[in-house]
Amino acid sequence: MHFFDEIKTGGLINPATLQGAFLFAIIFAFLAWLIGWILRSSVQRVLARDKHAHLDLMAVKFFAKLTRYAVYVFAFAAYAHFIPALASLGTASLASISLLTVIIGFAAQNTLGNLIAGISLLLYRPFKLGDRLQVVAPTGLETGTVESLTLGYTLLRTDDNRRVVIPNSVMASQTNLNLTNNDPRVICTVPIRISYDSDIDQARSILLTLAGKHPLAVKVCTCPVTQLDAAGIVLTLDVWCADALTAITFKCDILEQAIKQFTQAGIGHPLPQTTVFLADRRQVARPAESSPAGVNTP
Numbered sequence: 001m002h003f004f005d006e007i008k009t010g011g012l013i014n015p016a017t018l019q020g021a022f023l024f025a026i027i028f029a030f031l032a033w034l035i036g037w038i039l040r041s042s043v044q045r046v047l048a049r050d051k052h053a054h055l056d057l058m059a060v061k062f063f064a065k066l067t068r069y070a071v072y073v074f075a076f077a078a079y080a081h082f083i084p085a086l087a088s089l090g091t092a093s094l095a096s097i098s099l100l101t102v103i104i105g106f107a108a109q110n111t112l113g114n115l116i117a118g119i120s121l122l123l124y125r126p127f128k129l130g131d132r133l134q135v136v137a138p139t140g141l142e143t144g145t146v147e148s149l150t151l152g153y154t155l156l157r158t159d160d161n162r163r164v165v166i167p168n169s170v171m172a173s174q175t176n177l178n179l180t181n182n183d184p185r186v187i188c189t190v191p192i193r194i195s196y197d198s199d200i201d202q203a204r205s206i207l208l209t210l211a212g213k214h215p216l217a218v219k220v221c222t223c224p225v226t227q228l229d230a231a232g233i234v235l236t237l238d239v240w241c242a243d244a245l246t247a248i249t250f251k252c253d254i255l256e257q258a259i260k261q262f263t264q265a266g267i268g269h270p271l272p273q274t275t276v277f278l279a280d281r282r283q284v285a286r287p288a289e290s291s292p293a294g295v296n297t298p
């Protein structure tokens with residue numbers, strides 16, 4: 001007789017009893033945990049040996065987590081089928097279970113949507129681990145490095161070491177700006193406003209000189225006048241930098257050095273101001289008063 005048939009007939013431990021059901025619950029749980037542990041350890045060893053050179057780290061970790069959850073679900077289903085009381089209960093309550101499945105499906109539609117969106121992110125591959133993304137969050141525009149892609153959420157680490165947790169469904173539906181590519185160079189745009197009575201050529205010469213001497217500037221492009229408004233004249237300095245982080249540092253340095261050089265050179269910095277003209281009320285002509293129709297005024 002088969003081993004499992006011998007167990008069910010009471011040759012060893014009868015799963016129909018409470019003691020047997022409890023014992024087999026421990027066995028199935030231990031086997032599921034053991035398989036999950038072996039899977040996790042195997043993935044870690046493979047990734048450590050591969051050094052991420054040939055395998056997609058994000059995809060491997062995502063499907064490893066998905067497989068571990070599938071192992072637990074399979075273990076629970078096998079246990080429910082193995083215990084006679086649970087098997088008969090499932091057969092008798094098939095309609096109730098179907099209704100419960102529909103209810104759970106509606107309640108967990110966001111969770112299932114995040115799971116499916118995570119799989120689509122792996123298939124279409126708009127980004128990978130280590131890429132710098134610019135996304136829209138409740139706090140505004142956030143820029144961070146992709147740290148992990150879980151079954152439900154994508155985790156970004158910002159430059160100031162904050163963690164931005166975004167649902168996979170949002171990541172798959174919104175427009176994300178991937179700042180990482182084969183050529184990480186970016187153009188750093190530095191707009192600087194000067195007053196109308198300032199010397200434009202002198203201000204441009206100062207900015208180009210500062211950019212040319214800066215160690216973070218790869219190539220200095222141009223510095224044209226890009227805007228004329230009520231506040232003043234806007235000069236925009238365009239410089240190629242090695243990457244996005246370098247561009248941020250370069251912009252901060254240029255702004256600080258420019259305001260010091262402008263002050264020494266006498267180049268004005270426009271400040272918001274309002275001009276009010278007061279008119280003499282005695283010189284304001286009063287409108288002629290209208291007379292009723294048919295009445296002659298002297």
